[in-house]
Amino acid sequence: MVEAHSTGNGVAAPKDARNSRAITGICDRFGNDPHRMLDILRAVQDRFRWISPTAMETIAEATGLTRIAVEGVASFYSFLSLEPKGAITIRLCDDIVDRFAGLDDVVKSFEDELGIKLGTTSVDGRFSLEYTPCIGMCDQAPAAMINDIVVTRLTKEKARSIARALQSEARPQDLISPQFDALSPYERVTMAVDSNIKHAGEVLLGPVPRDAGLEKASVLQPEQIVAEVEASGLRGCGGAGFTTGAKWRLAAAEADTDRFVFCNADEGEPGTFKDRVLLTERADLLIEGMTIAARAVGASEGLIYLRGEYVYLQEHLESVLTERRTRGVLGTDIMGKAGFDFDIRVQMGAGAYICGEEGALISSCEGLPGEPKTRPPYPVNRGYLGHPTVVNNVETFCHAARILDRGDEWFHAIGTKGSHGTKLFSVSGDCLNPGVYELPYGLSVAELLRMVSGEDAAAVLVGGPSGTMISRDSFQRKLTFDDLATGGAIIVFSGKRNILEIVEYYMSFFVHESCGYCTPCRVGNVFLQKAIQKFRKGNADSSDIDYLRDLSATIIETSRCGLGVTSPNPILSTLENFPLVYSAVSKKSEDGMKATFDIQSAIEEARGIAKRRSYIFDRDYGK
Amino acid sequence: MSDTGFTFTIDGLPVQAKPGQTIMEAADDAGVYIPRLCDHEGLRHQGGCRVCTVKASGRSVAACTQPATPDLVVENESEHINSMRRDLVEMLFHEGNHLCPICEASGNCELQAMAYRLDMTQPTKFPYLEPCRALDASHPDIALDTNRCISCGRCIRASQDVDGKGIFGYVGRGIHRRVAVNGVDLAHTDAAVTDDAISADVCPVGCIIRKRVGFSKPIGSREFDDGLIGQKIESKRK
Ligand SMILES: Cc1cc2nc3c(=O)[nH]c(=O)nc-3n(C[C@H](O)[C@H](O)[C@H](O)COP(=O)(O)O)c2cc1C
Ligand code: SF4
Ligand code: FES
Numbered sequence: 001m002v003e004a005h006s007t008g009n010g011v012a013a014p015k016d017a018r019n020s021r022a023i024t025g026i027c028d029r030f031g032n033d034p035h036r037m038l039d040i041l042r043a044v045q046d047r048f049r050w051i052s053p054t055a056m057e058t059i060a061e062a063t064g065l066t067r068i069a070v071e072g073v074a075s076f077y078s079f080l081s082l083e084p085k086g087a088i089t090i091r092l093c094d095d096i097v098d099r100f101a102g103l104d105d106v107v108k109s110f111e112d113e114l115g116i117k118l119g120t121t122s123v124d125g126r127f128s129l130e131y132t133p134c135i136g137m138c139d140q141a142p143a144a145m146i147n148d149i150v151v152t153r154l155t156k157e158k159a160r161s162i163a164r165a166l167q168s169e170a171r172p173q174d175l176i177s178p179q180f181d182a183l184s185p186y187e188r189v190t191m192a193v194d195s196n197i198k199h200a201g202e203v204l205l206g207p208v209p210r211d212a213g214l215e216k217a218s219v220l221q222p223e224q225i226v227a228e229v230e231a232s233g234l235r236g237c238g239g240a241g242f243t244t245g246a247k248w249r250l251a252a253a254e255a256d257t258d259r260f261v262f263c264n265a266d267e268g269e270p271g272t273f274k275d276r277v278l279l280t281e282r283a284d285l286l287i288e289g290m291t292i293a294a295r296a297v298g299a300s301e302g303l304i305y306l307r308g309e310y311v312y313l314q315e316h317l318e319s320v321l322t323e324r325r326t327r328g329v330l331g332t333d334i335m336g337k338a339g340f341d342f343d344i345r346v347q348m349g350a351g352a353y354i355c356g357e358e359g360a361l362i363s364s365c366e367g368l369p370g371e372p373k374t375r376p377p378y379p380v381n382r383g384y385l386g387h388p389t390v391v392n393n394v395e396t397f398c399h400a401a402r403i404l405d406r407g408d409e410w411f412h413a414i415g416t417k418g419s420h421g422t423k424l425f426s427v428s429g430d431c432l433n434p435g436v437y438e439l440p441y442g443l444s445v446a447e448l449l450r451m452v453s454g455e456d457a458a459a460v461l462v463g464g465p466s467g468t469m470i471s472r473d474s475f476q477r478k479l480t481f482d483d484l485a486t487g488g489a490i491i492v493f494s495g496k497r498n499i500l501e502i503v504e505y506y507m508s509f510f511v512h513e514s515c516g517y518c519t520p521c522r523v524g525n526v527f528l529q530k531a532i533q534k535f536r537k538g539n540a541d542s543s544d545i546d547y548l549r550d551l552s553a554t555i556i557e558t559s560r561c562g563l564g565v566t567s568p569n570p571i572l573s574t575l576e577n578f579p580l581v582y583s584a585v586s587k588k589s590e591d592g593m594k595a596t597f598d599i600q601s602a603i604e605e606a607r608g609i610a611k612r613r614s615y616i617f618d619r620d621y622g623k
Numbered sequence: 624m625s626d627t628g629f630t631f632t633i634d635g636l637p638v639q640a641k642p643g644q645t646i647m648e649a650a651d652d653a654g655v656y657i658p659r660l661c662d663h664e665g666l667r668h669q670g671g672c673r674v675c676t677v678k679a680s681g682r683s684v685a686a687c688t689q690p691a692t693p694d695l696v697v698e699n700e701s702e703h704i705n706s707m708r709r710d711l712v713e714m715l716f717h718e719g720n721h722l723c724p725i726c727e728a729s730g731n732c733e734l735q736a737m738a739y740r741l742d743m744t745q746p747t748k749f750p751y752l753e754p755c756r757a758l759d760a761s762h763p764d765i766a767l768d769t770n771r772c773i774s775c776g777r778c779i780r781a782s783q784d785v786d787g788k789g790i791f792g793y794v795g796r797g798i799h800r801r802v803a804v805n806g807v808d809l810a811h812t813d814a815a816v817t818d819d820a821i822s823a824d825v826c827p828v829g830c831i832i833r834k835r836v837g838f839s840k841p842i843g844s845r846e847f848d849d850g851l852i853g854q855k856i857e858s859k860r861k
Contacts (some may be wrong), residue, residue, distance in 0.1 A: 066792065068789065068791070068792035068803060069792055072794055075794040075795045374670050513797070514798070515800075516795070516797045516798065516800030517800075518670075518671050518673050519714050519718075519774075522797060523752075526798050527714070551710070553707075554707045557676070557683045558676045558707055558711060559673070560671070560673065
């Protein structure tokens with residue numbers, strides 16, 4: 001049930017008291033623990049569709065914080081709202097891939113049927129319609145979240161029928177299946193979202209025996225586990241590529257009684273959706289890998305940080321966790337080994353790309369706004385609540401479990417020197433076979449394009465917007481850590497796409513997702529976005545190219561975390577690989593006047609007010 | 624001290640440091656000024672403005688949060704570093720609404736003083752963002768004009784850690800992140816003009832205004848009228 005905000009008149013008083021009881025009840029459920037602030041706020045948002053000022057006060061009182069501290073968290077995350085949202089909130093993914101797949105038509109259908117404009121809430125409080133950045137469904141775009149449900153492959157007709165169904169009282173889950181309630185959690189997930197596995201490799205997506213790695217790890221000493229993962233050459237699959245064994249070794253070496261193992265399932269890089277597939281199809285393997293990591297570093301608590309967009313996977317993950325506890329492979333005395341204790345909780349995010357950065361992820365788990373932490377100290381030394389914390393990507397943990405089963409030499413032999421094993425690639429955009437491909441490291445982009453039937457590609461974005469946009473003459477480059485490193489996103493663009501439109505979209509993404517902590521990323525990215533708009537309007541001159549380069553350099557060199565360090569990449573890599581795109585739209589200054597100044601548009605408003613044209617600037621005036 | 628202390632260099636000058644000191648703390652002790660805006664003596668380090676960026680053995684870091692280590696080679700006053708700092712200071716000017724000629728803080732303002740120190744004499748190249756921010760004059764003794772806010776967070780930390788109150792906090796994300804108060808307005812908080820957070824040197828610009836004392840010190844005899852920002856620290860150099 002959704003309760004609208006109180007009206008402030010006398011009638012509302014008992015309801016206010018009821019609401020306030022409901023909120024204190026929610027706080028109670030999370031032990032009135034300020035570290036569970038994100039869970040508390042998510043629950044209040046779900047129940048009341050917004051976080052009202054009174055709600056913030058009640059929460060502050062229950063958790064012992066100031067109201068402004070609660071507001072700081074509530075105002076940080078996109079999925080929390082300080083204004084009332086509709087009982088059904090439709091969030092259309094506005095990623096560039098969705099735009100190219102017909103998003104405009106879908107928006108129009110929803111607007112028409114629901115009678116509201118994008119970015120607004122209906123007067124009766126039933127519907128909100130808004131945009132949200134990449135929800136990890138680029139292989140089945142356009143897609144949308146409808147409350148906690150995901151719908152994909154939208155067309156204008158499908159959008160229309162969804163809107164009509166919702167208006168005639170269908171629940172969002174009924175859109176997935178009329179028998180939704182009778183389905184298992186796994187069925188609910190896979191009926192909504194296609195896993196789209198296009199190529200299974202020998203490590204992750206092929207047949208995987210259950211708990212074989214954990215069985216072997218449970219009789220090894222922690223040090224032996226670390227040594228094996230180290231020897232395999234496994235490097236982090238979340239983007240940065242840090243050696244996993246070395247990370248575990250550092251955490252294990254810390255003198256602390258509490259250590260934590262966190263799985264980074266934030267998967268926010270636009271165009272990345274391979275963790276979605278692992279969470280769906282290999283949840284057991286992931287948890288097995290985390291359990292092995294826990295034994296290696298001596299952790300007894302773990303956490304899966306699941307991005308808010310993947311809330312539809314939460315129930316499925318919880319059910320796998322429960323099943324594992326029942327089987328004795330999670331919880332206390334794992335595999336019958338006394339003292340091998342480890343349990344995991346799912347922590348939901350709430351719409352913030354920056355929470356994929358490991359420090360920000362930890363802040364978020366501590367109930368704070370998702371701001372990166374000052375380094376040093378590093379998470380492996382002092383992470384969650386000051387304790388050593390291993391943060392690894394979903395795929396990294398899955399690989400670790402397989403390495404323990406099959407041995408380091410087996411894994412090390414796959415791939416190339418410095419990039420061992422296989423990698424999952426999420427391929428989307430202008431190709432016939434978008435989906436997930438598990439391939440050994442070392443393939444060239446051209447080889448991958450052949451597999452996905454994307455031979456028309458004119459540009460390929462490797463690693464998402466924080467990665468590199470390459471052109472045809474670089475398609476021979478290799479997908480390895482040393483050449484083209486990627487967390488998994490491969491976005492294909494054909495020759496009919498406008499490179500500057502793509503670049504502008506990605507800059508708007510970074511502006512939206514910057515946490516705002518540091519000056520260069522908070523402000524500098526806005527300037528970059530405005531400069532690209534200037535090019536698109538045809539108002540730029542050649543000095544603007546230097547401006548883009550210089551400003552990017554400052555942002556990269558002075559930003560506090562990886563977001564700012566990589567946010568100028570869409571610009572820098574297209575300046576490098578598609579220079580003509582920029583020079584073609586740059587004006588030359590012929591008369592020495594600043595080319596960006598356009599007298600005609602400057603006096604347009606004055607013409608309107610004066611209701612006549614200009615003696616001087618309209619040459620034909622009076623003739 | 625000397626048994627645990629160590630040496631590193633800043634622009635070639637040897638600097639003594641104690642374990643646990645940041646580059647900036649050690650530099651301050653040695654009379655070497657590293658430009659800064661969000662850092663303030665007696666408050667926790669934030670590391671947000673990035674004006675203190677230095678190159679430490681080839682890597683760009685924030686001097687206010689980066690620990691000093693033995694034999695570190697720090698580049699502080701090079702043209703390259705200072706031009707990045709100038710960019711950052713310009714960004715802060717363009718992000719807010721800074722009208723120096725009518726501002727009560729003119730002459731005492733660290734942002735303005737930093738612009739002078741970094742030689743921000745050319746017309747700036749960035750667009751103005753011209754945000755719309757309301758003035759909060761509700762409190763009997765204090766006015767808050769966040770048009771001039773540079774998000775240094777010094778008031779937040781002073782109120783939290785020194786006053787034990789938590790009157791200020793950040794809200795919002797990205798370019799919309801700003802400082803707000805713990806109530807509908809300042810009058811509905813327990814802010815007092817005697818708070819450390821409200822004192823003259825916590826806000827580096829002219830956001831937090833104590834009422835009825837404005838312009839009591841005339842322009843011309845203000846803090847930065849007789850020298851560049853940082854000279855107090857530099858005068859310690861032997
Ligand atoms: C802005 C930003 C976003 C990130 N997003 C993710 C993410 O969604 N998933 C992920 O695994 N790593 C992400 N990372 C990298 C993490 O900080 C961290 O390096 C990674 O989780 C470590 O795991 P790995 O070594 O297994 O890759 C991100 C980093 C930055 C700077
Ligand atoms: S670079 Fe700075 S503003 Fe950007 S996300 Fe990182 S800490 Fe936040
Ligand atoms: S003084 Fe170091 S970041 Fe602001």
